[in-house]
Amino acid sequence: MPLIFHKKPALVVYVTCGDPDLATTREIVLAAIEAGADVIELGVPFSDPVADGPVIQRASERALKHGTSLAQVLKLAAEIREQAQSTGLIVFSYLNPILRMGLEKFCKVMRHAGLDGALLTDLPVEEAGQYLREMRQADLATIFLAAPTSTDERLKRVAEASTGFVYAVSRTGVTGARQQLAGEAKTLVRRLRKYTKLPVAVGFGVSTAEQFAEVGEFADAAVVGSAIVETIERNRGREAAAVGEFVGKLTADQ
C-alpha cells in the first residue's frame, strides 16, 4: 500500500471529483502529485454534505449538476493510478452513495482500481462493523476521524479501527480555511499518540504554507482541502496549473 508519508509533514490533498468535470479532476490530481502531494483524497460529491463548509458545498453542487457519481470517481481513480504508482489514493465520501452501491461491491471496485483506502465522514466506529470486515478482507485502509471533542475512550476506538493513518480534525466545525489553527489540534494529536503508532494527519482549516509548516511540528501530515477547491473555483480554465502552483508554494520550504 503506498499510504506512505515520505516527507514530514507529508501533504494530503483533497479534491471534490467532478468539479468542474472529471477530466479536469484527473489533470488537477496529476498536477498536485507532480508538485509534491503524497496522498490524494478523492472526494465523492454528495447532495447533503453536513460536515462541509461553503467552499466544498459549492464544489459538490457543481459536480452533481452534471451527475458525478461514486462509480465514476472509482473509474477516475483507476486512471490516476495508472499514471501515479507511488502516491496514496483514498476515497473520501459520505456513507449513503457507498451503501447504495453496496459495501461489498465498493470494496471490490476500489481494490480493482488500485485505491488504498477510504474515509467515510458520517460513519463512526460504532456503526462500522461490516465496513471494517469488508475493507480488511480487501486489504484496504480504513481511516477514521478523531475530533477535539472525542473522549479518550473514543480516541482509543478510533485509533484501533484505523489503518493507514488517523485523520485528526483540527477543531470543532465544518471544513474550510481558518485564520489560525487552534491549539486544540496539537493537544488532540498528543492525546492520539497514546493510542496509536500510526501516522496522524491534521485537517480542517489548513490553507497556507505557514500553517502547513506549523502542523509539521507536531503531526505527520497535513490535509489541505478547501484551499485547493477554492483554487480550482477561482482559476477557471487553468485549474490544474493553478493547483500545481499552489501545492508547490505549500511545500516550497521542504
Add this chain to the structure above:
Amino acid sequence: MATVPRTKVKVKIPTLGEERARVGHPGPKNPGSELGRFGAYGGRYVPETLMSALEELESAYEKAKRDRKFQRRLEELLRTYAGRPTPLFFARRLTKDLGGAKIYLKREDLLHTGAHKINNCLGQGLLVERMGKRRVIAETGAGQHGVATATVCALLGFECVVYMGTEDMRRQELNVFRMRLLGAEVRGVDSGSRTLKDAINEAMRDWVTNVRTTHYLLGSVLGAHPYPTMVRDFHRVIGREARAQILKAEGALPTAIIACVGGGSNAIGIFYEFIKDKKVKLIGVEAGGRGEALGDHAARFRGGSPGVLQGTYSYVLQDEAGQIALTHSISAGLDYPSIGPEHAALRDAGRAEYVPASDAEALGATTLLARTEGIIPALESAHAVAEVVKRAPKMKKSDVVMVNVSGRGDKDIGIMRESLKLDG
C-alpha cells in the same frame, strides 16, 4: 373511491449494526434499545465531532427519564403552559357526511403554539437546563417546530437560532415573524431545495461548530440516536391521553388511527400506546405531492429505499447513485426525503400501513373539515384528514377512527387562499 396503489419494495437490509453483536448488545429485534435500533433502522451516523455530544445527550435523557422531579416539572408545564390534555372530539357532521365509520379528532391543534411540537420542545428544553447549556438551535419546515422552540427558549431563557429554508420562509412568512417576535434569530438557508432537509444540514453544521455550548433541539423522530427515541417519548402523551379518552367515549379501542407523517413525530406519538393492540390499524399518511415522479412528492414508502440521511438509517428518496432526491409537498412540514426509523420498522413488520395523499386531496380535506366541523387544520394534518375521507365511507358504522389533528391551519392561510380561490 379507488384505493391508492402501493408498490411492495423489496428490502435488502445491510447489517451495518453488527458491531452490536461484538460488544454484546441486544440485536435488532429490540426496537428502541439504548442503541437506537428499530429493527434494522436507526443508529447513529454522524461525524466524529458530534459523537460525544450525542453520548452526553443520551445519558442526560436516560437520567431525566428516571427522575421524578423532571417528569413532574414536564407534566406541570404540559398542563399549565401548553394546555394538555387536549380534547378528543367526536366529529358528528363529518361522520354523517362521509357516511361510514365514527370519526374522532385528537385536537393537538389546540395546544399552545398551534401544534403538537411543543410537547417535545418542553421536554428537550428541560434537558438543556439539566445539561447546563445556554444556546439552542433548531431546524424548521412549516415553522411549527421553530415557533415551539423559540417559545420554549423564551420561557426558559435560552439563546435561540432557527434554521429555515428560504422557500419555507416564503411559504410560512407568518411563522418567521412569530419566531422573531419571540426573540429567536431565524437564519435562511439557500441551498438544495431550500426546505426542511437543507435547514437540518445547516443546523448540523452549526452544531458541529458550537457543540460544546449548544444543544440541537431536533424537531422530529429523525436524526442520530437518541433523537428518534427521545422525541417519540416526549410525544407519547398524545397516545396515552387518546387511549383513555376513546375508552371513555366508546368503551372500546378504535378500529384505526390516522396521522400524517413528515418525520413522523405526531404519528408515532399517537401510535405508540396502541402498537401492542394488534387489532388497531395504524395508518400514516405521507405527502403524495403533485405526482408520482421522483421530485414531485415526499412519499418515502412509495418511491424510497433504505439509506442513511442526516444521522439515521431509514427509507430515503434517492437516485441510483445514492444522492438524495428533491421533494415536493404543499405542506412544508411533510416535505422531507426521509422518515423516522421507527416508522420504517413498523412498516416492514406490517404493523403500520403508509399511504400517500396528494396536495389536492389535502386541500379538499381542509375545506371539508372547515365546513363540517369549523376546524381549519394545518396542511400537514389535512393529509390525515384526506385519508379518513377516502377510508371512512368504506368502513362500517360501528367502526371508530381516530384522526390526529396535529396542528392548526392559521400558518397556512396564505397558501390556502392562493390555492383554493374561494368566491363569495
